[in-house]
Amino acid sequence: MPDDPLIAIKTGALYFALIFALGFVLGTIRVLWLAPMAGETLAVLTELPIMLTASWFGARGMVRRHKLKVMRDRAVMGAVALLLLFIVELLMAVxxxxxxxxxxxxxxxxxxxxxxxxxxxxxxxxxxxxxxxRSPNLPV
Incomplete structure (x- = not known):
């Protein structure tokens, strides 16, 4: 359906917001509680599988909901989300x-x-x- 680049951009922004919100909560737990007990590297290694699992389900849901079948649209979605993540992380750090x-x-x-x-x-x-x-008209 979408060949409109704005849909991919908006979907990337939504994907970013969803995963960033979870990352903010988990990052707070990691920094304030887990890292002092287990060390920074182990804390990051503990958080990473949770974030990647959430990213998988979040990306899958967004791709399905917004019917992003074209790889270019999906690449734009991911690039927008990653760019927003880097910008927000840098702004927060500074x-x-x-x-x-x-x-x-x-x-x-x-x-x-x-x-x-x-x-x-x-x-x-x-x-x-x-x-x-999947296309709704194709057999399962």
Whole structure:
């Protein structure tokens, strides 16, 4: 159905909002409770499967609901969501936590940053990885 790029952009923004909300809650638990007990890397490794599972179901639901059958639309959805994630994370780091751009980038490339970055990239790719919605006229 949608060959309208705006639908893919809006769907990417919705996908971002859904997963970011969960990530905000889990990230708070990770930073305040889990990381002090288990260490940063183990805390990120504990959170990652939950976030990727949520990303799978979120992307699948959005792709089906908005009937994004064309891979280009699904790629746009994932790219928009990933771009929004990077922008919001950078803004939060700078405005809420007083980090510099350099400190934020250093956090991305030093452990456990690469683990989180890999998860974020998978989040952005998830709309391409979930099954294509079936046509309602085709037999199951």
């Amino acid at each position: 405005l809420l936590f007083g980090q510099t751009l350099q400190a934020w980038l250093t956090g991305v490339i030093t452990m456990p940053g690469p683990i989180g970055l890999a998860g974020q990239i998978l989040f952005g790719l998830m709309p391409l990885l979930v099954p294509k919605p």
